[in-house]
Amino acid sequence: MLDINFIRENPDAVRENIKKKFQFHKLPLVDEVLELDKKRRELQQEGDSRRADRNKFAKSIGSLMREGKKEEAEAAKEASKANNDRVAEIEKESSEIEVVLKKALCSIPNIIADDVPIGKDDGENVQGEVFLKAEPKPFEVPYHVDILERLNGIDLDSARRTSGNGFYYLTGDIARLHSAILTYARDFMIDKGFTYCIPPFMIRSDVVSGVMSFEEMDGMMYKIEGEDLYLIGTSEHSMIGRFMGQTIPESSLPLTLTSYSPCFRKEKGAHGIEERGIYRIHQFEKQEMIVICKPEQSDEWYEKMWRYTVELFVSLEIPVRQLICCSGDLADLKYKSCDVEAWSPRQGKYFEVGSCSNLTDAQARRLGIKYKNEKTGKNEYAHTLNNTVVAPPRMLIAFLENHLQADGSVYIPEPLRKYMGGIDKIAVK
RNA sequence: GCAGAGAUGGCGGAGUGGUCGAACGCGCACGACUCGAAAUCGUGUUACGUAGGAAUACGUACGGGGGUUCGAAUCCCUCUCUCUGCGCCA
Numbered sequence: 318m319l320d321i322n323f324i325r326e327n328p329d330a331v332r333e334n335i336k337k338k339f340q341f342h343k344l345p346l347v348d349e350v351l352e353l354d355k356k357r358r359e360l361q362q363e364g365d366s367r368r369a370d371r372n373k374f375a376k377s378i379g380s381l382m383r384e385g386k387k388e389e390a391e392a393a394k395e396a397s398k399a400n401n402d403r404v405a406e407i408e409k410e411s412s413e414i415e416v417v418l419k420k421a422l423c424s425i426p427n428i429i430a431d432d433v434p435i436g437k438d439d440g441e442n443v444q445g446e447v448f449l450k451a452e453p454k455p456f457e458v459p460y461h462v463d464i465l466e467r468l469n470g471i472d473l474d475s476a477r478r479t480s481g482n483g484f485y486y487l488t489g490d491i492a493r494l495h496s497a498i499l500t501y502a503r504d505f506m507i508d509k510g511f512t513y514c515i516p517p518f519m520i521r522s523d524v525v526s527g528v529m530s531f532e533e534m535d536g537m538m539y540k541i542e543g544e545d546l547y548l549i550g551t552s553e554h555s556m557i558g559r560f561m562g563q564t565i566p567e568s569s570l571p572l573t574l575t576s577y578s579p580c581f582r583k584e585k586g587a588h589g590i591e592e593r594g595i596y597r598i599h600q601f602e603k604q605e606m607i608v609i610c611k612p613e614q615s616d617e618w619y620e621k622m623w624r625y626t627v628e629l630f631v632s633l634e635i636p637v638r639q640l641i642c643c644s645g646d647l648a649d650l651k652y653k654s655c656d657v658e659a660w661s662p663r664q665g666k667y668f669e670v671g672s673c674s675n676l677t678d679a680q681a682r683r684l685g686i687k688y689k690n691e692k693t694g695k696n697e698y699a700h701t702l703n704n705t706v707v708a709p710p711r712m713l714i715a716f717l718e719n720h721l722q723a724d725g726s727v728y729i730p731e732p733l734r735k736y737m738g739g740i741d742k743i744a745v746k
Numbered sequence: 747g748c749a750g751a752g753a754u755g756g757c758g759g760a761g762u763g764g765u766c767g768a769a770c771g772c773g774c775a776c777g778a779c780u781c782g783a784a785a786u787c788g789u790g791u792u793a794c795g796u797a798g799g800a801a802u803a804c805g806u807a808c809g810g811g812g813g814u815u816c817g818a819a820u821c822c823c824u825c826u827c828u829c830u831g832c833g834c835c836a
Contacts, residue, residue, distance in 0.1 A: 358797090374817080
């Protein structure tokens with residue numbers, strides 16, 4: 318969500334930005350917004366002066382009553398009523414305009430960073446840095462479910478019976494490995510100075526509609542029957558919701574938080590939900606990082622954040638690369654975004670294991686997340702960023718494929734061993 | 747879950763239909779006094795929107811939403827949260 322004042326002053330920059338994102342159908346929105354904004358301000362001016370009149374009437378009626386001038390007071394009441402009718406009309410009209418304006422404003426994409434590659438869709442995303450050498454295995458790498466089953470680490474049949482497609486039982490050493498990865502990731506982020514946080518796993522509808530559009534909500538969120546509660550799709554929802562409408566003291570910025578939560582997603586219409594396995598599922602767990610900072614700090618934090626994820630994967634000896642999101646693939650709120658992708662020796666390509674985004678002030682403006690600028694004394698919108706630290710079980714796929722040995726066992730890299738009771742491999746049962 | 751009480755500015759806390767953006771106190775900022783400080787005295791101190799170069803003016807906001815009224819912090823409805831007691835429970 319852009320600042321209406323910015324659009325008013327820089328309509329061409331806004332149009333140029335829309336073109337860069339190949340959203341030509343949204344170009345008319347700029348003029349629509351300018352028009353609505355003009356109308357809105359006109360209405361406000363008339364409304365304000367009418368309301369000023371209402372206040373004057375009310376005051377004079379008050380003093381007339383006290384002086385006992387009954388008839389004059391009644392006459393003033395009549396006059397006031399007529400004025401109030403007009404106020405009501407204006408209020409109705411303004412609130413209608415407000416709704417349309419807000420919707421249009423939310424559809425206009427955030428200004429993207431200068432260094433975002435221009436491209437139509439995800440096919441034009443650009444490879445960034447590459448870490449560790451991506452190599453094929455000297456033997457055939459089976460599908461991850463087969464690896465898991467051979468290690469006695471998964472029970473999909475039972476999960477289908479109890480919960481349906483898109484759920485899983487992880488068992489034994491694999492379940493332990495899953496927890497070990499999360500615990501390691503948690504400690505990894507704490508060591509980077511982040512504050513560990515366990516948020517609510519359910520949030521109210523007003524928070525949901527604050528953090529996402531109706532379409533996203535419909536496609537992702539599970540609603541609790543009979544309650545005004547939804548299961549979170551990511552801890553970002555409750556982590557960012559925590560700061561809705563809040564003004565944060567400048568001295569406590571940047572807020573660097575790492576949160577754990579299970580994530581629940583309907584994945585309505587999503588590609589791959591029918592696929593057997595744990596790549597796309599209705600429930601998974603995730604360690605996330607959230608940064609809320611001053612505007613001048615967000616570029617720096619963005620760089621740091623995706624590199625932390627890379628560092629974590631590299632420490633677990635999993636080859637990864639950065640994939641820079643091109644303009645057309647960038648969600649509307651994002652200024653800049655990249656995925657961290659892990660190497661799949663089975664498929665001979667990289668696949669997404671995390672996503673890092675700088676939303677600048679777009680999300681903060683929408684949700685009213687501000688900080689008090691001590692220098693100017695003004696409240697200003699903060700910048701928000703989020704990134705995946707690690708999300709098993711998806712990450713498990715990369716882990717298993719990369720650490721599978723010729724004998725069918727799976728190698729455990731050193732940093733994880735202390736969370737696995739000291740073992741250095743998971744052997745075939 | 748039941749019963750009762752409550753939610754007001756950065757904090758404490760008045761205010762039960764008009765003169766209330768809100769007494770008073772604390773805090774904070776500036777000034778005076780002082781070599782300097784404390785104490786004291788004085789002045790100022792909410793946010794957001796609109797107009798304006800600015801000073802400023804007007805509007806909105808007393809947990810959220812809705813209603814009654816010419817006029818609502820104050821009355822009514824509703825939701826949320828907090829406290830106390832009872833009940834239940836990892």
